[in-house]
Amino acid sequence: MVVLCGAGRPPGLAPVERAADVRYVPADRLAAELPGADVLFVWDFASRAVPAAWPAPDAVPGWVHIASAGVDSLAFDALRNGDTVLTNSRGVFDAAIAEYVLGLVLAYAKDLPATLDAQRRRDWRHRETETIAGRSALVVGTGPIGRAIARLLSAAGLRVCGVGRSARRDDPDLGTVHAAADLLGVLPDADFVVLAAPLTAQTTGMIDAAALATMRPGARLINVGRSALVRTDDLVAALRSGAIAGAALDVFDTEPLPADSALWTLPGLLVSPHMAGDFVGSLEELARLFVANFDRWRQGQPLQNVVDKHLGYVPSRATEPAGAGRRAGEAAADGPGQEGLPTWTRT
The missing domain is CATH 3.40.50.720 (NAD(P)-binding Rossmann-like Domain)
Incomplete structure (x- = not known):
């Protein structure tokens, strides 16, 4: 049965x-x-x-x-x-999530949200956008999903490294893998921080006010792992203050995300309804x-x-x-x- x-x-x-x-x-x-x-x-x-x-x-x-x-x-x-x-x-889900993450990286670099917003307003607004070649990405979580993300971002020209349980060099997909205990020391080097780690006692709240304060002002955070990896209130404060340039969240503390949540209208935040792996x-x-x-x-x-x-x-x-x-x-x-x-x- x-x-x-x-x-x-x-x-x-x-x-x-x-x-x-x-x-x-x-x-x-x-x-x-x-x-x-x-x-x-x-x-x-x-x-x-x-x-x-x-x-x-x-x-x-x-x-x-x-x-x-x-x-x-x-x-x-x-x-x-x-x-x-x-x-x-x-x-x-490995390949689908990796493609989704690459799409988010490109959306930020090419300012696609602003382009779509300008189109809705019929506003012809020419501007320059960023390139991703040579930019740095830190993938937190070195399982199959994190590895698929690393391979695709590397193929697109980004410099990729990882964070896992233990440090090692010459990883076939991530190059250098830093120990989780060293996260605060490597966050300042990343233009894109991608969370693909599982949720444990050690990883819960790993992206908090202290972690966000170490990130580059122009950095973007992408979470396709678990919502509790990020302290939501700390992220809201960081985006409102401009401490980081943006964040893309596919997972949330409450799903569906309530209509009155502040996350819907935060500057630089992309919201997707837990769909990164669904194809x-x-x-x-x-x-x-x-x-x-x-x-x-x-x-x-x-x-x-x-x-x-x-x-x-x-x-x-x-x-x-x-x-x-x-x-x-x-x-x-x-x-x-x-x-x-x-x-x-x-x-």
Whole structure:
């Protein structure tokens, strides 16, 4: 039996429906339907229904899959400390988010918001814009998404470096990676600061008043990670005072962003509704990934994208998928996580 948590039906699950009793369960019925299920597919990645609906230890599913790269909605002890294997949708969103970030960098450099505003006013206003070749970008978070961002920005001519758990040189995608503890020391060198890190106790509020004060006055901040990486009030103050030139936010403390939020009208701020990773066909890709993993599960083969539940990500050195019967926590021996900064964090 497979239970799906979330509104609506994912596309392309006919192969699973032919092989299993698939129950499409909304959040308010999950507690009644989940006990005894073999598999839980969390289609609504933002749902917070799973912890409250989690059954007794003798009735938990053997495998939980979530339609996102982040797993913070599943950060509860009963799952983390039990035998249930957790997998995520790593790899679906990397290229799309990288393209979105490049689009934001170009939008700022070429002043596209002002161009669109002038067009609405029918105001013919010639001006010069910036180039991005040779500008510097700091990518915070060295997992697959951060790496995809770094590769694309580098290809566009920016000088890129990263921030991760530990410092290293000659990284194939990021060149120099600085330790997270050295963030304040490297922020002043960046024209663009891109947040692609997971949310942890260490990364929560990492961009605060002190961090913003070290950034260049002409720098722009782009957050495609988690909203709580940034102290929102501190960012509002920095933009109002002109301490930094701009910010682009795709994630927010409250979603949808309330109509009366000050963020809508702040100078230099671009607001997008948590869509950086969503592309035409992404739902189909998410479903295909689950169907492929479901086939592996039925055949007793190792699952792909097994999350180390105590670290909160798929370990980077696990070149082979971890076994379905292996406790996910044991994957820690495989080395640092793909996300670059550990987390219980669709991105």
